[in-house]
Amino acid sequence: MISISVSSAQELKHKMALAHESVKLQTDHIFNKLVKIRRDLHENPELAGNEIRTKKIITQYLLDLGLEVDTNIYGHGVVGILRGSRKGKKIAWRSDMDALANDFADEVTFKSKNKGVQHGCGHDIHMAIGLGIAEVLSKNKASLNGTVYFIFQPEEETFIGAKAMINDGLFSKIKPDEIYGLHVSALPVGQIMVKPNEMFAxxxxxxxxxxxxxxxxxxxxxxxxxxxxxxxxxxxxxxxxxxxxxxxxxxxxxxxxxxxxxxxxxxxxxxxxxxxxxxxxxxxxxxxxxxxxxxxxxxxxxxxxxxxxxxxxxxxxxxDNPTVINNETLTNIASKTLENIYGKDVVTTDYGQVPYFNDDFAYFQQKIPGVYFFLGGSNIEKGIIAMNHAPNFQVDQESIRTGVKCFSSLILERLNGSSIIEK
The missing domain is CATH 3.30.70.260 (ACT domain)
Incomplete structure (x- = not known):
């Protein structure tokens, strides 16, 4: 248990409030750039095991931010390492990279150039959010207490990549205390949904x-x-x-x-x-x-x-694949943290379990306590329905802004805020 004086706690709270305001401003500043990257990834999707171009884009982006980058991990995986100025907690963020084999209708101006291959599950959005979080937190490197690992994982659609990265020694190279990730869903844009334990059937x-x-x-x-x-x-x-x-x-x-x-x-x-x-x-x-x-x-x-x-x-x-099981303690902390920063409306409780879908993020959770979120991408007024793996799957790009600011703040709070005052 770590005790902290009332005055110090108030000072820390004020400091973190300013940090989260900065996160919002920085997210807005890079939003258009992230949209451009997402559209480029959408136009150039690559199937599981073939994420060659995707890997190059991610690697260069992370290098340009000044992160350490390791590409000598299974397949076309990439890990960016952001070390803060002081030692502290180690947190990982996972983004999946691969696209789907389908040729569904895709009513956007930035359609896939690769016939029969589409980002019909939203991994292009996930990568843009991961890169955005890396950029926002890299701008706060001098004040970070700890390390952030950005895991860009190949071959999620085939349920191979996460386990293969682990078997290839991922966690002998990096040793995170916690891991987080998300999946865009048909929920309303701006909405984050989460629950402890099983997210899927x-x-x-x-x-x-x-x-x-x-x-x-x-x-x-x-x-x-x-x-x-x-x-x-x-x-x-x-x-x-x-x-x-x-x-x-x-x-x-x-x-x-x-x-x-x-x-x-x-x-x-x-x-x-x-x-x-x-x-x-x-x-x-x-x-x-x-x-x-x-x-x-x-x-x-x-x-x-x-x-x-x-x-x-x-x-x-x-x-007989494992399913995503959220750590109860971390899930409750994450929900409260996001509500405290961005208001109670940003996070909603999930009361069920989704059929049909699953995510090999489950393999990471078997090794490290972690939380997996659903992020809303639908906007009915704009005719955008983010129903994964379905014809005319689209995502409101405002979900990128929500994902970057909320989860940058969550990680920042886990490193600099709640990690200090937790009892």
Whole structure:
């Protein structure tokens, strides 16, 4: 425990208030530059494992800021290191780099120049925010107590990059005490959403192998029965209708959200046969980790009750990734810190868990306490809907301003403010 006098505490509070005002001004000053960089990244997207041009841009930007830069980490990853003038806490910020393989409609003037590749998940926004935070904090280097690591991670879409960076010795080179990151979402622009513990449902791919004695119609009918047998939702809700995640009545920000306490499987199973074996495969989404162990036995029960016991060969998970789990203490501190600086309206509580999506940021959290935020990117009045992986996915670029100022202030507070007065 560290004690601090009342006068010293007041002096520190005043000093930090001035620092956060400076953060806002500096963010506004570089905003147009960050928008330009984001648009350039959007026009030149690169798939997982191919982030060559992206790496060069990020590396040069960080070098121009005077940061130490390490590019000898897995794949096309980049780590920028900002050392403050005094020793203190070590904090990491993660930004993902890769784009998606799709050719959806993209109604912007800065469309992708790479056919079949798009930043349809918002990683271009994430990189612009990461670079912006690095620039704002680099301008405050002389007053920083501690070190900030900017991890630009490749291959997030394939769920490979984070684990590969760790296995390649990332945390033998840098040793952060905390790690933070975000993902742009369909929430209103300017809104930050967070909760302790799981941000997403547990997503698993199940493969069922049967003797190839079922007709196509029988196989389809069986998948429907399995899905119905497993289904668990509250009040006849439909948590698979992810377009409602920002609905104020049933979305994530409402305590009565439809996106909690559920288990469901994808409606359309992959069905194919090979070497006299019939394969049924689909993803499932479960919010309660204590119930995960019961799923495969229940699928077996459903198959047996539908008279296919003799045809059943095996049931297994073929994809079983970890999910993002926010550190409870850090999440509560971060929420209070942002509210104290920018007002209660900037942060909203997440009451549910998002299906379909996940993030390999989870691997970083297995090593270091961390917090993962949702950042709103939608602006209904402008016709901008930031629904990831969907046609016409767009992001209001004001989300860059929100991300840079809020999370620059959060990191600054963790280094210079709350890190001193925490008890």
């Amino acid at each position: 547990y997503q698993k791919s199940v493969r069922i192998q049967l003797k190839n004695e079922l007709s196509k119609e029988e196989a389809k009918a069986l998948t429907k029965k399995i899905r119905s047998f497993l289904l668990r939702v509250t009040s006849n809700s439909k948590p698979w209708e992810i377009q409602h995640m920002s609905d104020p009545k049933i979305g994530l920000m409402n305590p009565n959200t439809i996106f909690k306490d559920y288990l469901f499987m994808d409606e359309n199973f992959s069905i194919h046969s090979k070497n006299d074996i019939l394969f049924l495969q689909a993803y499932l989404y479960e919010t309660d980790p204590s119930k995960l162990k019961d799923i495969l036995p229940k699928i077996k029960q459903a198959i047996e009750e539908n008279s296919y016991k003799d045809q059943l060969l095996s049931i297994s998970y073929v994809q």
